[in-house]
Amino acid sequence: MKLFTSVHDVPSIKQFVKDALELKANPYAYQELGKNKTLGLVFMNPSLRTRLSTQKAALNLGMNVMVMNLDKEGWALETQDGVVMNGSTVEHIREAAAVMGQYCDILGLRSFPKLNNREEDYSEDFFNKFVKYCAVPVVSLESATRHPLQSFADITTIVETWTNKPVDSKPKVVLAWAPHVKALPQAVPNSFAEWMCKAQEEGLIDFKIAHPAGYELAEQFTTGATIEHNLDEALAGADYVYVKNWSSYKDYGKVLNYPDGWMMNNEKLKLTNDAKVMHCLPVRRDLELSSEILDGPNSLVIHEAGNRLWAAQAVIKAMLEKM
Amino acid sequence: MKLFTSVHDVPSIKQFVKDALELKANPYAYQELGKNKTLGLVFMNPSLRTRLSTQKAALNLGMNVMVMNLDKEGWALETQDGVVMNGSTVEHIREAAAVMGQYCDILGLRSFPKLNNREEDYSEDFFNKFVKYCAVPVVSLESATRHPLQSFADITTIVETWTNKPVDSKPKVVLAWAPHVKALPQAVPNSFAEWMCKAQEEGLIDFKIAHPAGYELAEQFTTGATIEHNLDEALAGADYVYVKNWSSYKDYGKVLNYPDGWMMNNEKLKLTNDAKVMHCLPVRRDLELSSEILDGPNSLVIHEAGNRLWAAQAVIKAMLEKM
Amino acid sequence: MKLFTSVHDVPSIKQFVKDALELKANPYAYQELGKNKTLGLVFMNPSLRTRLSTQKAALNLGMNVMVMNLDKEGWALETQDGVVMNGSTVEHIREAAAVMGQYCDILGLRSFPKLNNREEDYSEDFFNKFVKYCAVPVVSLESATRHPLQSFADITTIVETWTNKPVDSKPKVVLAWAPHVKALPQAVPNSFAEWMCKAQEEGLIDFKIAHPAGYELAEQFTTGATIEHNLDEALAGADYVYVKNWSSYKDYGKVLNYPDGWMMNNEKLKLTNDAKVMHCLPVRRDLELSSEILDGPNSLVIHEAGNRLWAAQAVIKAMLEKM
Structure with a gap:
């Protein structure tokens, strides 16, 4: 290489x-x-x-x-x-x-x-x-x-923790947009999306992306992913939720208005299959992701950083x- | 550990x-x-x-x-x-x-x-x-x-240099407050005091603290030490003088007025038992400690830093x- | 040493x-x-x-x-x-x-x-x-x-690249002043000059310095060098041209007026013996030295930095x- x-x-x-x-x-x-x-x-x-x-x-x-x-x-x-x-x-x-x-x-x-x-x-x-x-x-x-080293650590974490499952079962992975006060790059979600799309091609996972309208990522990174604008529907049955903010690609670099309800918390977690929650860090607590999740048993963020x-x-x- | x-x-x-x-x-x-x-x-x-x-x-x-x-x-x-x-x-x-x-x-x-x-x-x-x-x-x-690594190096320096002395003799160590233009933390003197109090308990040294009124350290660090407000009296017979400024603990973080005569110099040294002079560095020359001491044979400051x-x-x- | x-x-x-x-x-x-x-x-x-x-x-x-x-x-x-x-x-x-x-x-x-x-x-x-x-x-x-580590790398580069030449032939080396927008130290040219003067004494090279009037270096560094105020004449037959800006030593630290024509480029190169061009870096492209030289076969600057x-x-x- x-x-x-x-x-x-x-x-x-x-x-x-x-x-x-x-x-x-x-x-x-x-x-x-x-x-x-x-x-x-x-x-x-x-x-x-x-x-x-x-x-x-x-x-x-x-x-x-x-x-x-x-x-x-x-x-x-x-x-x-x-x-x-x-x-x-x-x-x-x-x-x-x-x-x-x-x-x-x-x-x-x-x-x-x-x-x-x-x-x-x-x-x-x-x-x-x-x-x-x-x-x-x-x-x-x-x-x-x-940010490919991040995405590589992310898929490694998913594969590593997807254990004791039926043969050929595949985890459902959701990339979930979350709020932030600053305009952040699309690098992490772009990269996560293209790694997950390839992992899906290799039969390792199923992949969905959820974000408010206006936050579409560039298509070159998301080909093959299911894209939803309704977070609750996207979370249904999810095994891994990857929480991340990004600024708009279409209205480039802007923080657009978005509807309430995009912060990941325990209530949202109930919609999932007791999903593991991931984030690349640094994370804004109780803005992107609730403290109750970060301090609870479903969080993988430190393990993921270790990887x-x-x-x-x-x-x-x-x-x-x-x- | x-x-x-x-x-x-x-x-x-x-x-x-x-x-x-x-x-x-x-x-x-x-x-x-x-x-x-x-x-x-x-x-x-x-x-x-x-x-x-x-x-x-x-x-x-x-x-x-x-x-x-x-x-x-x-x-x-x-x-x-x-x-x-x-x-x-x-x-x-x-x-x-x-x-x-x-x-x-x-x-x-x-x-x-x-x-x-x-x-x-x-x-x-x-x-x-x-x-x-x-x-x-x-x-x-x-x-x-x-600042415990500093205090550990300090007591190591005292023990190391207290050689060729009568069996069971103990050095007299004085922590002496000195002037400064900035408000400095109490971390170094707190730490030095609690290490010296324990060293005194272990029978390694005798320990005094000298500072102007208003510069009392928190009692948790000084239990067992003799405390004096008269520098000359404290220095009498001292074997080691540890010079250090700190801001007030009582009137927290303030630089209080203090009487003249708190800078350590050769004249003060005459009151001691030809004491070795220590300082954690960085030192403000001719404000905390005179150049004549720092450049003379009684200074241990570089040796101490090496330790x-x-x-x-x-x-x-x-x-x-x-x- | x-x-x-x-x-x-x-x-x-x-x-x-x-x-x-x-x-x-x-x-x-x-x-x-x-x-x-x-x-x-x-x-x-x-x-x-x-x-x-x-x-x-x-x-x-x-x-x-x-x-x-x-x-x-x-x-x-x-x-x-x-x-x-x-x-x-x-x-x-x-x-x-x-x-x-x-x-x-x-x-x-x-x-x-x-x-x-x-x-x-x-x-x-x-x-x-x-x-x-x-x-x-x-x-x-x-x-x-x-800047003696630079000058040592410079003479090493000259000796290393002066190969396949007649026995006892010596390269003609020219230090050529060049324009800049900032007032730069004389450290690199001083040092280069004193290394080249000594290399000349040791019979390794012939050495000339070219600069506009007013940019004379301190004599202690240039004893033994031929000094010219006409760049074109200095470049005639040169094997190595060392391009570098410096501020005035006489009118200390000042950027003085200078005539046109002091930037090294391919036209100037034609005056030389197909000279290798050197610079200590960082270099201001198309101000000190032309891009055509830096990107062409005569440039030694990266090789020189490697040394x-x-x-x-x-x-x-x-x-x-x-x-």
Whole structure:
């Protein structure tokens, strides 16, 4: 594996999940693989879970890790070609990425969307240029439109916890939009949707998306999913509910009005098949998701965050094996 | 050891100091103990000595270290339960701490007091919640009311340097308040006082505290100490003078008026038994402590800072041994 | 080697370059040398290449690395003696440096000039005090007046790429001033000039400097170099062109007027002997140096940045060997 930016880089989710769970059972079995190899983590935006879990994943594999918080450094990068650089950008992404590639065997990059210009964000211009110019394998630590390490941890968590079930039974998974006060990217839901659609194709799950009108995700991520505008109907019989806010894709980056009743709570939980509740974190308590769920037996959020480690380790291991 | 937040976590200071000095003599003897174990250091406030010495201590023990400067990340944590999180806090401490516990075997936490509300600061609400929710052993890197790694290094320094003395002789140790321009926490003097009171109980030292009226520390930390409001009288015959400013506990967080003559200098030193002078650093030269002392033969401040490493290593070693 | 702050710390450039290229061929041959040794990197100013390459260099040698970004910490250091510290500086460099020396076997320090006061900057007061008080070997990561790790990488790059040439032939190297919108330090050109002057003495190269009138560097760095005010004449027959902006030394820290025609581009390249073009990066595209050169076959800038690693590794190895 030379690139991990979306589910399209993964031949088989089933196999990939198996790899992650094997690493969870035996975290230090591949320390020779990463010996004298260096992972560089480049953050254009803040990170807690991603930074720690990816760092730990690389350390488990015997690698060295170097972290660059470019958001904190005021190291503004130019991305356009043909610009006379007499303004505020101090370095072109062509040089910055190429130089980081000189010192690192694998690079991780986080780069959020600005949510001003849909075309620009969805072109993944910054991310793609970084990949092109750094000339080493790249792991997405969340880009403008996707967060594949999160989605990989999510499907791993679902497969791992779907135990003691009838042979060939499949969990019903619902992605449920939830309220928030800020305009959030679509990266997590886009990515979750495209991983779940592929997992559905592989026969691992059944997948539905529920959101208020106006919050439709881009179709490229949702093909194959059942989409509902009524949360209660979507939740009927659900085994896993993945709660997440996102801003509008159609009215790009906007927080639209929405009807009451989109916060997930114990009353909603009654509609489900005693569903496990997931969230990528950070979560706004009692706005997106009720405290009673988060502090109760149905919440998987901490377990799910823990699995970020094994997802990252499986990806980095796959890259090291191809070097 | 599962928790290190105060002297109450330490069964015997004498034994603990012995452990630290043995590590100083043989720093790399326990590298197998920390193999594949990760220490996470979480800073809600800046740090120089604590960050470097604790990092190095863990490396000496063969551990990996991951540092999170949450103060720099604008990652504001909610601590209250039952709050609808529609404001500026981005994550609840319940999730944030639990997630960090997923990736780390031991966590270190620094969290200063706000000095606005005594009850809130002295409840150690933030620190205690972090300990509760992270579910792994925690080392205090300075909390609202204590700085136990500093105090442990301090008593180690006193025991280490009290050599070539008559059998059963005990050094006279004085904690001496000193002026400052800013309102500083009571964490260092609280902690120093409670360690010295216990060291006195163990027969290691004699202990006095000197401060101007109005600067009384909370009684829970000073039980057993002789307290004086006259610096010159307190210094008579002292073997160690520990210089430190703190703001008022009674008139909480305030800088009160105080009489002249509280800065430690060579003239004051003449009153002592050629005392060694200590300070936790950073020190304001010629305000708290004179340059002539800091640059002279009686200063232990750099030696004392160096011992931070062995104190931290002894604590982390004790935690690793119980895993 | 106990100190690396300028070319004067290097007995033989030829031998030093040989060492760097041997490490490039065999990066992990000396991992026992750095075992249980710690490199501390102290940044008073931002860094990308220097931070990553020096970190990686130390890791290749088996060392641990601790990074302190003091510029981001608001940890303002006092450098003057005899000052009552009742202002904004929180710690004196005497204590701060000494403490860092307690936890690290080697320290690296970056400290830029303020460009307000030439005498102060050129005294290297901050850097020299840090070296004096920390009491361990120090590597300059760029000081007010020099950037020796950069210059070492530069000469290594020149020697490495000057292959398949007649015996005893020497490359013609030109340092060419270029425009910029900001007032930049003279550290890189000073340092490049003094390394090239010594390389010329050792018979490795021929060296010229080209800059507009008013941009003369301090003579201590340029003795032995041919200096031209006409770029086209300087470029005639050049084998390597080192492009770099700097602010005026004479009219200290100022951006002076300059005639047109100082940006390096393909037209200028025709005047040379198909010269390789170098730059320390970050580079302002189409202001200092044309995109057509940077994206073309004559550019060495990424290769040169890659060599920062081997230069740093050779320096740290030389220090470890003397411990």
